Amino acid sequence: MTKTFERTAIVTGASRGIGRAIASRLANDGFNIVANFAGNEKAAQDLVQNIEQLGGKAIAVQADVADSKAVKQLFDIAQEAFNGVDALINNAGIMKLSTIAESDDALFDTQIATNLKGSFNTMREAAAHLKDGGSVINLSTSVVGLNLETYGVYASTKAAIETMTKIFAKELRGRNITVNAVAPGPTATDLFLDGKPKEVVDRLAKMPPLERLGTPEDIANAIAFLASPDGHWINGQVLRANGGMI
Ligand code: NDP
Numbered sequence: 296m297t298k299t300f301e302r303t304a305i306v307t308g309a310s311r312g313i314g315r316a317i318a319s320r321l322a323n324d325g326f327n328i329v330a331n332f333a334g335n336e337k338a339a340q341d342l343v344q345n346i347e348q349l350g351g352k353a354i355a356v357q358a359d360v361a362d363s364k365a366v367k368q369l370f371d372i373a374q375e376a377f378n379g380v381d382a383l384i385n386n387a388g389i390m391k392l393s394t395i396a397e398s399d400d401a402l403f404d405t406q407i408a409t410n411l412k413g414s415f416n417t418m419r420e421a422a423a424h425l426k427d428g429g430s431v432i433n434l435s436t437s438v439v440g441l442n443l444e445t446y447g448v449y450a451s452t453k454a455a456i457e458t459m460t461k462i463f464a465k466e467l468r469g470r471n472i473t474v475n476a477v478a479p480g481p482t483a484t485d486l487f488l489d490g491k492p493k494e495v496v497d498r499l500a501k502m503p504p505l506e507r508l509g510t511p512e513d514i515a516n517a518i519a520f521l522a523s524p525d526g527h528w529i530n531g532q533v534l535r536a537n538g539g540m541i
Pocket of ligand 1: 313360
């Protein structure tokens with residue numbers, strides 16, 4: 296494992312899927328990792344163990360990102376463990392698909408709470424605590440461009456996150472902190488695969504000119520670039536990582 300500098304990243308939703316790949320990749324790039332999870336402690340501890348076995352530093356921290364008090368604690372624990380935070384990766388998210396006509400209040404409220412309020416909660420803490428020179432990377436979705444049926448509420452939470460990304464980048468003027476969003480296309484994780492018939496998965500996988508699903512590592516690569524010194528001139532942008540789907 297190459298350790299060129301000591302920096303710390305909070306990765307929300309790091310226990311599974313894309314978040315886990317991001318945490319592993321950033322650890323490999325030399326970041327200490329604060330691996331947040333909601334309920335899956337075993338998976339989060341397994342990630343921490345993997346990182347430590349490779350010579351990195353990591354802690355697992357339970358926090359529901361929708362809960363502002365829990366998010367404050369998450370930052371306090373990170374601060375105490377690693378003496379500050381350099382990068383925030385807002386990855387935790389849920390997806391519940393339904394037409395707008397058939398969406399009930401719970402479907403709307405839970406996605407707003409986890410995806411939008413969750414990202415807001417962590418960005419507000421980051422404004423207070425992130426070290427100068429740091430970076431914030433929010434997870435959006437390429438469905439914001441595709442506008443597919445049944446994604447109405449989910450994609451709207453992510454469209455709002457893209458808007459907040461651009462405004463937050465301006466509000467942090469003078470601190471040399473970048474704020475960007477990465478918008479994946481279909482990526483092989485529980486969130487995308489659960490409940491989808493094979494024909495639907497195959498059809499979506501064929502949509503990008505590169506004709507496959509994204510992997511969590513494809514997305515982690517893009518995020519690692521934005522969190523690295525090489526990506527630091529990119530600010531206030533949305534990067535669609537989707538094999539050319541849109
Ligand atoms: P997964 O369902 O595979 O993993 C979700 C992760 O988020 C888990 O670690 C889960 O923790 C955590 N999580 C869920 N709710 C909360 C919460 N309230 N507080 C803290 N953590 C929470 O999802 P993906 O890896 O696929 O998605 C990651 C991000 O990428 C999401 O924001 C998603 O919208 C976005 N995205 C995904 C795409 C895809 O095709 N997969 C495409 C475009 C965007 P636990 O294990 O404890 O439940």
